[in-house]
Amino acid sequence: MKIKAFKAWCARPDLAAKVASVPYDVVDTAEAAALAAGNPWSFLHVSRPEIDMPPGVNPYSDAVYLKGYESLVRFQKEGILHQEPTPQLFLYRQTMGKHVQRGIVACCSTVEYENKIIRIHEKTRQDKEDDRTRHIKTLNAQSGPVFLLYRDYAGVDALVREAEAGAPLFNFVAPDGIGHAGWKFENPTEVAKAFLNVPVAYIADGHHRAASAVRVARERRAANPGETGDESYNWFLGVLFPASQMHILAYNRLVKDLNGHTPQTFLEIVKTRFTVKPAPSPLPAAPGTACMLLDGVWHELSWTLPANTPPEGRLDVAVIQERLLAPLLGIDDPRTSKRIEFVGGIRGTEELEKRVFSGQHQVAFSMHPTTVEQLMDIADVGGIMPPKSTWFEPKLRDGLFTHCLD
Numbered sequence: 001m002k003i004k005a006f007k008a009w010c011a012r013p014d015l016a017a018k019v020a021s022v023p024y025d026v027v028d029t030a031e032a033a034a035l036a037a038g039n040p041w042s043f044l045h046v047s048r049p050e051i052d053m054p055p056g057v058n059p060y061s062d063a064v065y066l067k068g069y070e071s072l073v074r075f076q077k078e079g080i081l082h083q084e085p086t087p088q089l090f091l092y093r094q095t096m097g098k099h100v101q102r103g104i105v106a107c108c109s110t111v112e113y114e115n116k117i118i119r120i121h122e123k124t125r126q127d128k129e130d131d132r133t134r135h136i137k138t139l140n141a142q143s144g145p146v147f148l149l150y151r152d153y154a155g156v157d158a159l160v161r162e163a164e165a166g167a168p169l170f171n172f173v174a175p176d177g178i179g180h181a182g183w184k185f186e187n188p189t190e191v192a193k194a195f196l197n198v199p200v201a202y203i204a205d206g207h208h209r210a211a212s213a214v215r216v217a218r219e220r221r222a223a224n225p226g227e228t229g230d231e232s233y234n235w236f237l238g239v240l241f242p243a244s245q246m247h248i249l250a251y252n253r254l255v256k257d258l259n260g261h262t263p264q265t266f267l268e269i270v271k272t273r274f275t276v277k278p279a280p281s282p283l284p285a286a287p288g289t290a291c292m293l294l295d296g297v298w299h300e301l302s303w304t305l306p307a308n309t310p311p312e313g314r315l316d317v318a319v320i321q322e323r324l325l326a327p328l329l330g331i332d333d334p335r336t337s338k339r340i341e342f343v344g345g346i347r348g349t350e351e352l353e354k355r356v357f358s359g360q361h362q363v364a365f366s367m368h369p370t371t372v373e374q375l376m377d378i379a380d381v382g383g384i385m386p387p388k389s390t391w392f393e394p395k396l397r398d399g400l401f402t403h404c405l406d
Contacts, residue, residue, distance in 0.1 A: 001112070001117060001118075001150065001195045001196065001198040001199065001200065001201055002108075002109050002112060002192075002195070002196070003089070003104070003106035003107065003108060003191070003192050003195045003238075003240070004087070004106060004107040004108075004109070004192070004235050005087035005088050005089045005106070005107075005188040005189075005192065006087050006088070006106070006107045006232070006235070006237075006403055007083055007084050007085070007086065007087055007088070007404075008083070008084050008088060008090065008105070008401045008402065008403065009076065009081040009082070009083050009084075009141075009401070009402040009403075009404055010081065010082060010083075010084065010169070010400065010401055010402075011043075011080070011081060011170065011399055011400050011401075012079060012080055012081070012082060013169055013170045015041050015080055016169075016170035016172060016180075016182075016400060017170075017172035017173075017174065017180075018039055018041040018042065019041050019042065019043050019075075019080060019081070019399040019400070020043065020172075020174065020180060020397035020398070020399050020400050021035065021036070021042050021043040021044045021047065021397060021398045021399050022035065022044075022395060022397065022398070023047075023144055023205075023206075023395055023396065023397075023398055024044075024047040024048050024143075024144060024398065025128070025208070026395060027044075027048070029048065029050055029051060029059060032044045032048040032051050033051040036048075036051055041075075041080050042399075043075075043143070043398045043399025044398075045068075045071040045075075046068050046071045046072045046075065046139070046143050046398075046399070047068070047135075047143050047144060047398050047399075049064050049065070049067035049068035049071060050064045050067075052067055052071070053067060060130075060131060060134075065134055065135060065138035065139075066138060068135060068138065068139055068143075069138050069139045069140075072139050072141060072143070072402075081399075081402060083404075084184075087188065088184055088185070088188055089104060089105065089106050089184075089185045089188040089191050089192070090104070090105035090106075090169075090182055090183065090184055090185065090401060091103070091104060091105070091160055091163045091164060091182065091183040091184075091185065092104075092105050092180070092181075092182050092239050092396075092400070092401075093164065093179075093180070093181045093182070093183075094178060094179065094180055094394045094396075095178065095179035095180075095181075096177070096178045096179075096247070096393060096394045097177075099247050099394075100245070101241050101245040101246065101247065101394075102160050102164070102241065102242075102245065103147075103239035103240055103241040103396075104156070104160070104185075104191065104195075104239065104240045105145065105182075105237075105238075105239050105401050106191075106192075106195075106238060106239075106240065107232075107235035107236065107237060107238070107403060108146070108148065108201070108235060108236055108237075108238040108240075109234065109235060110213060110214045110217040110218075110233075110234050110235065110236060111229070111234065113210060113214050113236075114214065116200075116382075117199075117200050117201070118148070118200070118201050118202075118203065118210070119200055119201070119202050119203070119379035119380065120202075120203050120207055120210075120379060120384075121202065121203070121375055121378050121379045121383070121384065121385045121389075122207055122384060122385050122387065122389070123207075123335075123384055123387075124207050124208050124211045125208070125335065128208045129208050129211050129212050129215070131208075131212075132208050132209055132212035133212040133215045133216060135212075136212055136213060136216050136405075137216055140404060140405045141402055141403060141404040141405060142209070142213055142236055142237045142402070142403045142405075143398060143399075143402055144206070144209060144237070144396070144398040144399075145206070145209075145237045145238055145239045145396050145398075145401065146203060146205075146206035146209050146210045146213075146236060146237065146238040146239070147203070147204045147205035147206050147238075147239060147241075147392060147395075147396050148201045148202060148203055148204060148206075148238045148239065148240045148241070149201065149202050149204050149240070149241050149242070149243045149246055149372065149376075150198045150200070150201045150202070150240055150241075150242060150243065151198070151199075151242075151243050151376070152242040152243060152244050153194070153197055153198050153242075155194040155197060156191070156194045156195065156198070156242070157242065159185070159187070159190060159191050159194060163183045163184075163185050163186070164183060166183055166186070167183075168181045168182060168183050169182045169183060169184060170182050170400070174397070178394045180397055180400070182400060182401075195240075200380075201238075201240060202375060202376055202379050204241075204246065204375070204390070204392050205390075205392050205395070205396075206238075209236070210236060210238075213236035213237075214236070216233055216405075217233050217234050217236075220233045221233075221234070231406060232403070232404075232405045232406045233405050233406070235403070236403070237401065237402070237403035239396055243372045243373075243376065246372045246392065247392065247393055247394075248369045248370055248371065248372060248375075248390050248391065248392060249344060249345030249346055249369055249391040249392075249393055250284075250344075250345035250366065250367040250368060250369045250391065251317065251342055251343075251344060251345065251367060251370075251388045251389060251390060251391045252342065252343045252344075252345060252349075252352055252364065252365060252366050252367055253317075253320070253325070253340060253341075253342060253343075253364065253365040253367070253388075254340065254341045254342075254343060254352060254355055254356070254360075254361040254363075254364045254365075255325070255329050255331065255339055255340050255341075255361060255362060255363050255364075256339045256340075256341075256360070256361050256362065257329075257339060257362050258329065258362050258363060259328065259329045259330045261328070263294055263295035263362075264295075266294065266328065266363070267294060267295075267299070269328055270292070270299075270301070270324065270328070273303075273323050273324065273328075274301040274302060274303050274323070274324075275301070275302045275303065276299050276300070276301055277299070277300050278297075278298070278299065278300065279291045279292075279298035279299055279300040280300070281298075282298050282349035282352070282353075282366050283349065283366060284300070284316075284366060284367065284368040285300075285368075286368065287316060287368050287371070288302060288303060288304075288305075288316065288368075289301065289302045289316075289368060290316055290319075290320055290365050290366065290367055290368065291349075291365070291366040292363060292364070292365055292366075293349075293352055293353065293356050293363065293364040293365075293366070294362075294363050296356075296357070298366075301320075303319060303323070305319070310381075310383065311374065311377045311378045311381060311383055312378045312383040312384060312385055312386075314374070315370060315374060315378075315385060315386065315389060316367055316368050316370070317367055317370070317385075317386050317388070317389045318385075318386050318389075320365055320367070321334065321386050325340070329363075334386065334387050334388070335387050341361070342387075342388040344391040344393075345367075345369065345391050346391065346393050349366050352364035352366060369390075369391075370385070370389050370390050375389075375390060
């Protein structure tokens with residue numbers, strides 16, 4: 001595993017809390033505008049530039065991407081972002097309640113992505129990939145990091161502890177209560193050498209960002225016959241966390257209708273495919289179970305699988321999709337169906353109950369979280385997880401570190 005130090009554009013320490021923004025893809029335009037309202041330093045002006053355009057603007061128009069570039073240049077000229085004079089690696093610590101995770105901010109190789117040293121577990125959507133590709137090309141920068149994980153290695157851990165003992169570059173608590181702190185490694189070369197002992201890394205979140213960076217790299221390689229391979233476009237911004245520190249929450253499902261069934265007939269069919277009993281809690285107790293909210297009542301679903309089931313087929317979300325959502329509710333492609341919605345586990349089962357009891361949806365499924373080991377096992381064999389299989393918390397913040405291309 002190769003990682004590279006880079007001349008990062010960093011948020012000014014005293015403005016870091018104002019600059020740091022949620023990832024571009026966890027909010028819609030209206031939500032992004034509300035979060036950035038009254039805050040000219042929010043990085044959402046760069047990552048979601050349509051918020052600074054007239055209402056109703058096409059978010060994929062050339063003018064919108066150009067506005068993002070203008071905002072980035074403004075941040076640089078006004079000193080909201082400052083560039084490190086020499087290539088650096090950084091430690092980025094996040095704290096959510098009692099949970100703490102420590103990642104290394106570095107540039108990762110697009111070639112290693114292509115060679116599957118950096119491994120994926122989900123497919124990307126063409127429209128989202130096109131969007132971020134145009135964003136990178138117009139800004140000539142990667143405005144948000146890819147969230148990666150790796151199997152723990154003690155040599156890296158020791159260097160992280162050493163860096164954390166120093167004075168932080170920034171340290172703040174965001175409005176959502178999550179703490180963010182950063183340090184500069186005094187010995188980036190040692191950190192990069194330590195990572196040579198890490199065989200592979202896995203994308204946890206940010207598949208579209210990574211795929212878009214790789215597309216830009218391929219285009220620029222083709223246009224640069226004299227390249228050396230070390231050009232900045234051959235690297236993408238990432239934060240790498242040890243797997244033991246990862247916190248995966250459930251990704252729950254809501255379906256708007258019962259595909260012509262009544263609650264009674266639907267339940268009877270479900271009983272032919274699962275073991276069904278009253279749920280003692282809306283939260284599944286263990287893998288191999290899910291909880292279903294139907295007609296105001298929570299039911300526990302459980303099942304068994306053949307021993308030869310492949311890793312991706314053993315996921316609870318895969319079982320619910322293949323045995324229930326597709327054949328009974330007609331959700332053949334959850335990526336495109338307008339009848340299904342997904343709710344991150346951080347919002348709790350109360351959100352599922354609110355939507356079902358209001359009549360917005362007819363049935364909800366509370367899932368047990370996918371494990372980190374399942375993610376890595378599936379990626380190792382080249383498998384693809386069903387859409388919305390994992391919800392990672394806390395999310396990385398954009399704007400703290402930016403990788404500008406040459």
